[in-house]
Amino acid sequence: MKKILFLIVLTLLGWSASAKEKLYILNPSSTGGSFNAQMVAYAEDLSAYYDVEYVQGKGCQKASSNVQRIIKNNNQVFHIWNGLRTADFLNGKNPLCGMIPTEQNFVNSVLKYPLFFTGTDGIDKKDIFKDDIKVGYNSTTNKEYLQKLAEFHGISWHLVRYENSKGVVLGVMNNEVEFAMINSASSFWKKSDRLKALYTLNAVEENGIQPLRSISQFPGASNGTVDLFLLQGNGDNLKLRNVVNDILNNPKSKTYLWYSNTKGYTQTIDMDVKQAISISRNYINFWVVGDKLK
């Protein structure tokens, strides 16, 4: 009897030792967007290391509430976060939507550069700074940016809002607007055979696209954006950063394949963690009007 009990205890101990750590993975945005696609790829790859549970956030407020709920239950949650949401929070909008990268929660980040583009037979590069041109956009941050850019050049644009970057691309293709601005160039590259890039907000030429700052002295001419990957709760973010590093350097991983098929993303995973946090904070600060992150 004692032997049997001993064997049972041994088996249970062995099982608990081999049991994986629980990790929630959360998509804070719509199910049809690129955030979900990235988190789905991560969920698949991380399931080799963790006991993964996938959670939908359905917008930043519910996502924040889900994060808090997971933390309260002494669990850990890995999620993506749009740096522009954090900038909005710092600008006094959406009080529940601020997720700030710190040494305690930072895992990785991806730098992206907004893009101005038009249709293949659309407006010429040199003609964009003219009055009453129709310009498409898809976020309040972009609207404010475009208004300031036009004001800087002493002109006014007729701005047209679309639901998302897909809507902006279709608006350009249907000649509803002369050109448009999107935050992530990936939507452009998916339809690059039918579209023409005008300027990138990257400080240097990117994939053959001319930087805006080469023709404009506007202070925000090279404002990049950042997508943050954070771990909240009782987990070890540096351990996860190492795992993510392995995944991003493994040509067979789903996440590696996703990024290798999508242009316009720059990873900070190879940087020193402090430097990566500092750069990510700078990219958030580009869009902050008042007190900036230090």
Next chain:
Amino acid sequence: MLVGVFAGFMPGIGIFASMMLLLPFLHDLTALQLLTFYVALASTTQYIGSITATVFGLPGEASSLPAVREGHQMYKQGRGSYAISGAAIGSFLGGFLMLLIVSAFLPLLDGIYKIYSTRVMATILITVTIVICFTAKKIWLAVLFAIAGYLLGLIGCRYIDDYCFATFGNADITTGLPLISVICAIYVFPNLIKGKHKFHKNQKIEINFVVFDHLKKFMHNSTSAIRGTFIGFFAGFTPGLSTAISSNLAYTIEKWWQIRKRKYKLGNYRCLVSAETANNAGAFSCLLPLFVFGIPLVPSEALLYELASVKGFILGQDFTAEFFLKNLTPVLFITNLIAIFLAWPLAKYICVMHKIPTVLFRSIIFVLMLSSIYFSGVNSFQGGYHIIVFLCLLPIGYLLRDHDTLPLIFVYIIQDRLDVIAISMMDLL
């Protein structure tokens, strides 16, 4: 196809949730296998979803609302086998006709993006709303319902500009009222309690299952199916709504036509067939923007797009007419053929359900409904919220049990798109 059977039978599961459940398996498929899987899944769900709607009165998706209203009524009248066979043959015809037309005109599909101009989308949405309201028996009531539907849809935070309405600082309400809770409380529940389920006692149940009779009945009503095919095909291009708009628009037009001819009575075969044909035609046209141009119209298509691009296959760029004809046309044809042989014979066994006593039958459906509502919210920690919304709306559903609440539900479903289009239109003008 097996996954499609599961997704079709389980209300609220849908194509996207099924794909999420099968992600590890999907990652191992090649791009062509992924496309084949998706096409088979999308087609089969349409066929099987109408069986759940007909027998239990539970809509798997918003596109099954006409099947709940007409098909379930036919089932209550003891004509469930005809409802199921009609829906299955209609779905097959819709898919088959579309396959022929699209294969013939494939090179012309290159300009498909022109449909997605803000003006065209605004015209489609406004026209459909007007048709649904102004073909109702009491127009003023339908308009009131439409306004109520709009207000219900407005609750929550709007993604396009972060405008929040009636959220009271509650994170759950910021995501809006859940679709399944609203549909079940205001559309399904009134249908469930309406009328008595007495056919096993005093009504003759048509258990006649001579294939020829079913075909003959369908052929006799084939004009409705053809009308449904064309309405469904064009309406299916609407982003985010697709099959929901296809089946509901075809249903509304057919119902209006039948009322004009003084032939409409609840449990109308023609209305059901038109809606179900439109549903499958819409499911087909919904795929075209994705395949031809790389525009996903619904979340499940967006997921497919990403999964295929991981494999190096970029839909809209690597997709050619030759690829479609050689690889996907046979899959679509065979899938539809298998689906009809899966769905139709089930009609024969449905009659067994009639032996269940009314109270027990309704209780089973209510429990099934509650569990579907709960589980559809579990992956966002909203199971309880889904149930609370359902229970809060239940008294409204009860009060409206003698009215056709389709305008309310329909406008509630499209409210988001109406707002988006209205905002873009105002900027464009």
